[in-house]
Amino acid sequence: MSTPDTTLPDTGPSDTKAALSRRGLLGLAGAGVAGLALGGGAGALTTAAALSGASGSSNRYPFHGAHQAGIVTPSQDRLHFAAFDMSSTATRADLISLLSDWTAAAARLTQGSTIGDGAVDGELLAPPDDTGEALGLPPSGLTITFGFGPTLFRDAAGTDRFGIAARTPPLLRELPHFRGDLLVAAASGGDLCVQACADDPQVAVHAIRNLSRIAFGRAALRWSQLGFGRTSSTSTAQTTPRNLFGFKDGTANIKAEETAAVDDDVWVSASDGPAWLAGGSYLVARKIRMVIENWDHTQLGEQQRVIGRDKGEGAPLSGGTEFTEPDFHARRADGSTKIDAQSHVRLAHPDFNKGTRLLRRGYNFVDGNDELGRLNAGLFFISFQRSPEQFIRVQHNLADDAMNEYIKHVGSAIFAVPPGARAGQSIGATLFA
Numbered sequence: 001m002s003t004p005d006t007t008l009p010d011t012g013p014s015d016t017k018a019a020l021s022r023r024g025l026l027g028l029a030g031a032g033v034a035g036l037a038l039g040g041g042a043g044a045l046t047t048a049a050a051l052s053g054a055s056g057s058s059n060r061y062p063f064h065g066a067h068q069a070g071i072v073t074p075s076q077d078r079l080h081f082a083a084f085d086m087s088s089t090a091t092r093a094d095l096i097s098l099l100s101d102w103t104a105a106a107a108r109l110t111q112g113s114t115i116g117d118g119a120v121d122g123e124l125l126a127p128p129d130d131t132g133e134a135l136g137l138p139p140s141g142l143t144i145t146f147g148f149g150p151t152l153f154r155d156a157a158g159t160d161r162f163g164i165a166a167r168t169p170p171l172l173r174e175l176p177h178f179r180g181d182l183l184v185a186a187a188s189g190g191d192l193c194v195q196a197c198a199d200d201p202q203v204a205v206h207a208i209r210n211l212s213r214i215a216f217g218r219a220a221l222r223w224s225q226l227g228f229g230r231t232s233s234t235s236t237a238q239t240t241p242r243n244l245f246g247f248k249d250g251t252a253n254i255k256a257e258e259t260a261a262v263d264d265d266v267w268v269s270a271s272d273g274p275a276w277l278a279g280g281s282y283l284v285a286r287k288i289r290m291v292i293e294n295w296d297h298t299q300l301g302e303q304q305r306v307i308g309r310d311k312g313e314g315a316p317l318s319g320g321t322e323f324t325e326p327d328f329h330a331r332r333a334d335g336s337t338k339i340d341a342q343s344h345v346r347l348a349h350p351d352f353n354k355g356t357r358l359l360r361r362g363y364n365f366v367d368g369n370d371e372l373g374r375l376n377a378g379l380f381f382i383s384f385q386r387s388p389e390q391f392i393r394v395q396h397n398l399a400d401d402a403m404n405e406y407i408k409h410v411g412s413a414i415f416a417v418p419p420g421a422r423a424g425q426s427i428g429a430t431l432f433a
């Protein structure tokens with residue numbers, strides 16, 4: 001897993017200067033070191049702030065590595081997710097140069113540095129290289145994770161715009177229609193995605209804004225989503241957060257410390273193919289509206305029946321505490337099962353999905369309200385898996401989920417997440433090798 005690093009990225013002396021200049025403005029040089037608390041081996045969480053998801057932390061995760069950061073990294077508290085489409089005139093060379101420029105920028109941003117000459121140190125007669133709103137802010141555990149959508153390989157008309165169709169991962173297809181889907185194009189699809197997660201929302205937004213600016217002329221934003229309040233834990237050291245239904249979410253998630261499960265269920269292996277994707281993953285994003293008002297008028301007992309867990313402790317209704325395994329056979333005196341057959345945890349559980357597990361990494365969202373005074377709120381679901389089939393199986397099984405009365409899937413996208421970039425390489429280098 002990615003652990004916060006206190007070294008600067010190996011991208012040359014100018015990066016070092018710029019990184020020091022942003023942190024110099026803060027008087028925070030060395031703060032990354034001060035923040036280190038729990039160090040340790042693979043899987044260990046290393047800063048107290050990461051545990052709490054505190055805003056504006058000095059956590060710093062390396063950008064380069066075998067896997068991209070932002071997957072098994074302890075879930076930060078804030079998200080800005082963006083889907084991009086390549087411009088209609090973009091060439092293969094444009095795509096390669098965009099990924100190269102994005103890689104260089106991401107390597108700096110994640111270390112708390114500015115883009116290029118920064119926001120205030122450049123030419124007075126030119127627009128600044130960096131937009132500036134992150135000046136004075138620490139790295140905040142920023143991770144930037146890139147993905148490639150099916151349309152990057154072959155567009156809707158079937159055209160191989162960038163000469164990579166022959167390298168399409170066979171499993172990277174648009175997701176099938178699921179019962180109850182009410183998808184809107186404005187929150188679905190995309191040639192490329194960028195997931196920016198941080199402990200500070202301004203740091204995440206700054207990253208997407210600047211990457212979007214760098215893309216100008218080559219790719220443009222298709223849709224984007226802000227998220228607050230992580231709805232999962234990806235480390236056993238994190239406490240389980242709550243979603244907007246008020247329930248603990250992430251209890252049975254795959255955790256970074258479960259290294260065998262991460263290898264089996266999250267990373268694409270060399271034998272899965274294609275070779276260029278080895279060490280990568282598949283990202284599924286689903287924008288799920290919650291019908292908050294109906295939920296809030298629902299009795300506590302019914303809310304718990306729908307989820308299959310109690311609301312306070314998060315324990316399965318079969319008994320025990322939060323991390324007790326559910327017993328789906330346990331019965332009440334009247335013979336009914338303690339965990340309802342249509343409850344969310346039963347239908348999502350590996351026992352009812354041929355052992356399938358997902359690494360969930362979603363966020364709460366509130367996009368204002370509608371004209372009837374109802375919150376546009378929900379869960380921006382993100383999962384990482386070794387194969388899209390894992391998500392597809394579970395989502396099909398949720399067709400009868402009692403929760404469906406209270407949710408609507410309105411956005412959907414899938415991306416192949418390439419492996420991490422080695423120092424000196426670009427994200428996606430293996431695709432174009």
Ligand code: HEM
Pocket residue numbers: 243245247248249250251252253286288290307309344345348349350357358378379381391394395398407
């Ligand atoms: C608004 C939508 C959703 C809400 C509010 C929600 C909420 C929850 C809650 C409260 C739990 C129990 C705690 C936990 O183990 O994390 C849970 C578990 C789970 N959810 Fe969801 N969920 C939603 C959508 C989804 C979707 C779309 C999927 C995948 C297709 C999914 C897959 C799972 C899985 C795999 C588990 C763990 C089951 C287990 O092993 O016990 N959830 N969810």
